[in-house]
Amino acid sequence: MKRSTLSEDVYATLRSAVLEHSLAPGDRLNIDALARELEVSPTPVREALARMESEGLVRKRALAGYTVSPLLTRDEFADLFDMRLLLECAAARRAATHATDEQRSELLVQAAFTVGSDAEGTWHAAFTAQDAQLHHLVAEASASPLLLDAFTRLHAHLHLHRRYFPYSHAAVTHQEHHALAQAIAGRDPGGAEDAMRRHLEKARDRHLAAFTQ
Incomplete structure (x- = not known):
């Protein structure tokens, strides 16, 4: 239950940061740095970013990691x-x-x-x-x-x-x-x-x- 709640909290925090452009379109997202900032392990951050990728809010590229999705033209x-x-x-x-x-x-x-x-x-x-x-x-x-x-x-x-x-x-x-x-x-x-x-x-x-x- 605690793990589920933690994952949801991290997801909500990162999603809000992207939508409010605290994490701006095009920004690279470092999982370890985000984990330190949020004072959690990398696992819930990784789970949150994977979920946000499925929503189109972030993109993942091989060897480059995650970036915030760019604005549409x-x-x-x-x-x-x-x-x-x-x-x-x-x-x-x-x-x-x-x-x-x-x-x-x-x-x-x-x-x-x-x-x-x-x-x-x-x-x-x-x-x-x-x-x-x-x-x-x-x-x-x-x-x-x-x-x-x-x-x-x-x-x-x-x-x-x-x-x-x-x-x-x-x-x-x-x-x-x-x-x-x-x-x-x-x-x-x-x-x-x-x-x-x-x-x-x-x-x-x-x-x-x-x-x-």
């Missing part, structure tokens, strides 16, 4: 959102008819989440976790294992870009999430698909600001 980012529009709109439509009552309730709870004040600059991690969880719930509620797997692999590439998401748009995102969850909870396939499409198109425009900075 503008063209890669545009391609990512084209694929998200194909996959997640279909997932939302399916979720409206396939979601269980428990999943519909959970979506409404997630959509009601707000990130709070930006006074201490700590909202990014909370926003990232909530946004990723809501979209994952929609994919899960689609009752298509293949669609869920495709979504999971695709979504990992967006994590690093969330660091550049403007706080001023968090409330708008919350409203879009709420509209999506309401449509799925109301068993409205067309409404759910439209709500997801509007949300993704607007999210794409908000994230594009990162490429002009």
